Amino acid sequence: MSSLLPLSLDDDEGPKRLSVARKLVLLLMFCLSQFMDTFSTTSLLSAIPTLETSMGMNEAQSTWVISAFRLTFSSFLLISGRLSDVYNPKTVFIAGAFSLGVLSLCAGFVHRTIPILVLRAMTGIAAAMTIPSALKLLVKVFPDPLEQARAVGFFAGCGAVANMGGVLVGAFFVQWASYHWVFWFVSCVAFPVALICMFIVPSQIGETADSLEPNKAKWKTLDLVGIVILTVAFILFIFSVTSGSTAGWKSSMVLVLLVISIFMVVGFFYWETLLPANEAAIPPQTWFYSNFSVLFAVALLPSFWWNAVMFTFSIMWQNVFNWSVISSAVHMTPIGIVAFATSFTGPLSRIISPKWIILTGLFLCMTATLLLALGGGEPENYWTYVFPAFSLGSAGIMMTFTHSNIAIFQAAPSSKAGTVGAIYNGALQFGSGIGLAAMSAIETSVEATHGGSQNYAGRAATFWFVLGVVALQFISISIFYDRTTDHKPQPTHDSHLTHHVTHNDEKLGEANATTIPEVN
Template identity: 40%
Template sequence: MFDSLMKKVTGGSDDVYVRPQLGFGRKVFMLSLFCMAEFMDAFIASALFPAVNEMNEALNLGTNESTWIFAAFAATFSAFLLISGRVADIYGSKWCFIVGSALVGLFSLGCGFCHNKVALFVLRALAGIGAAMTVPSGLSLIVEWFPDPVEQNRGIALFGGASGIGNVFGIIIGAFCVQWASWRWIFWTTTCMGVPIALISMVVVPPSAPRPNKPSWRRLDLGGVSLITTAIILFIYAVTSGSATGWARAKVIAPLIISVLLAAAFFVYEAKIDPHMAALPPRVWFYPNVPILVALALVPFFWWVASFYLLIPLFQSEYHWSPIMSAVHVLPMGTFSAIVAGGSSKLVEYMNPKWSILGGLIFDIIATFILPFGNTRQRYWSYLFPAFTIGPWEIMVVYTNANIAIFMNTPPEIAGTVGAVFNCALQGSVALGIAIVGSIASSENAKQIAKGRPPGYKGVADGFWFILALLLVETISVLVFYKIPKTIPADVEQGPPKSSSASSTSAETSIPEKGIVVAEAK
């Protein structure tokens, strides 16, 4: 129905495409679809935390193998984000989003019927590819259909907030599935989200504006994408295997070294080829503050997932809470994240993102400093609950403002690529967080057991001390390296600035390369 609105008018050498003017209700409905997909991507990862014991028993998984329930999904999710962002930028975001949502739903359906651990890991990895397709395309669609800066910032903030909410409410829903039905319903619930999102988006989301260059698979930079995808998968395999079986092993050291070499080869390769053909053009790193914002992306999901990974098994084994009660006790994380998600975007209207990010990091440091002292069930309300109240609130401030800032500092033409890079760091930190804090906690627990003592809280506390150190490093980095430009430099590839005149009858963005003008109908 929207294709008829994208009228092509030829005048001279220019092709003019009339962008449909969407009503407020339709735009809100579209945004809800994008946010639901982001919620689903987080849900399908976090909802499995309460189900680990049941899945281990049903699929005969060893303790070390259970980490692959999460790592298989995280590896492909983070590894395929860059190629997904490239596909969204070249071919258009709508169908990338639709296909990704459908794949998550369909492969999750298969996971629910698995009786073999290898089949489960493979289907989880394939679902991760689908999830990777929804994130950069969803962000790109928000940037495209919400061009007003205020609306766009709020849309990006809500999109990011949906992920934080999905992380926590996924645990709640997963706990209900485990205790009252089966762990298989966690996957089938995902199917009930992914497939309808894809079908509805086919009708509701309008076609994207034409791309300045003719879509071609040659512009996907398959050589560079293959290098970085292989590097990410090998890196996550190495850190996951190292945390599970020990680091001084050939199957850990070899892929770790190869992944570093492949990543280096990728950056050299990208610098050598035509910048317009590169999956990750070197110029991306020269936009203001992009490197520090990508580094900052390592914090939010690391904090959330590491907290769940450390505390939920403790709540069940040491505090003897049921899966549902364990989930309820981490509910404050999601509640306060939901409250802050939309409102935190307004901070950029009053201050530079640097100051809101710094403020969030400082409060996160306070919250994380409290967590190591919640070492008994009786200390939940005096230590853990205040940390669960302050930490997620401020982590959401950091997440949404960093998300907004990276799009403020880069042109919309590469929104898919930029969103992919940012979210690659976010998703990579999931596997990294589980591997690091898992190794720290396991090492300390082994020491306690060797002394004839129960594992207790010491390993969990050590994990939180590491997270605290990471937050301190990130805070100092933002304070030193995040620069506030006196003026925003014009990017030569963005074309002339958009008209802001109130008397203008159409907003136009000229793309000089192909003479395409996109006009928004009024």
């Protein structure tokens, strides 16, 4: 029973005293939150045609059933990350999971277009509350580097499984039950997660020096001005990118909002340089953590590649080859199976430099993308080109996703895990939004002169574009990833927040050095 007692913040052994069973249950709860957030998007891919018929939606409105969730999810990640770092992440996580359950339950009873779009946008905010807080808690529960690598890898793997499993489960619901169950299924998972975590997550395990400050001091460190600027910028940017694929890139609304969002992002980074480091939403030194910037760039790729493959082939198989929803989903199962199997490679990062694992993953992804660019336009090419491409590409992307995730958390201080998790997951959404918009523009322009949507030329052109993106990532990791920091202990706090005192005024780093928090 001792493992159920509150943990002391001053006791570094606290997380280690948790029983193995309790740690595994906590990991499962955190992974289910990752699963729910991804499932909330991918499961609707199979339900969109039914939603259009049931609610009388047009194509633009049905697109926003998915885009509304992504827009708010990606935009509110930074707010969630800061709340998780400044306040207790347990509270943020439970509130997010419970809200996700309530909103998804309500969405299942809605039969009109506007209410479902509003609920989907609100669901994105609730989902955004669960990811940075879950990662913050996960890093605290598994402080040991090897255990943390395994846990982060499994956490990432559940997202990959939901990416594919959502399509398959959604297809089953649509085919044999009702599209309403796509929403209700999320509630069936979210409510137990919130309830269980209310009792088994130690109240103090996520608390830091920041979270113990008075409420007035906490509000100061949230940087509400910076968060609002960046959130509005993300909303405008994602809205313009999403609208560009439906309203056209020459639309004045799209262009104006795109320019405004870019200027707001620039304004945000200027604002951050004016604040003390401990009050900035994203302190400038964050980008100078070892390998942080190059790993952020790599994070733009995984969701982009998976979504590009699923969107391209699910639409082609159903609209061009006239395959059923179930048949299309089953043909995509290699993506989820291989991704989940590859997620268990997390411990390799403690033996081999993450650089070589990420490069291996990117090489596999380049090979897979090349296969998709060369073939896949005919049903008989599935086993020759598409199946091996799905298998190789999913394994490669999962390796890249898992080990860049592990490396970025090992590079950053554990006290900033919530913010780092928000930045990383924001990059995943950001890359997917930009990439899919670019692919849509390329496919449309090529199909206009090469036989229309019935021809594979437009889709092949998009995969050549994706191949170039992956190759650029490969070159970036090869040149800019610094291996000298591999396998070193994860920092606890930013270096500017601590200073070292020795009894004999000797150089820093002596065995008898004492770390004392700086007094503000």
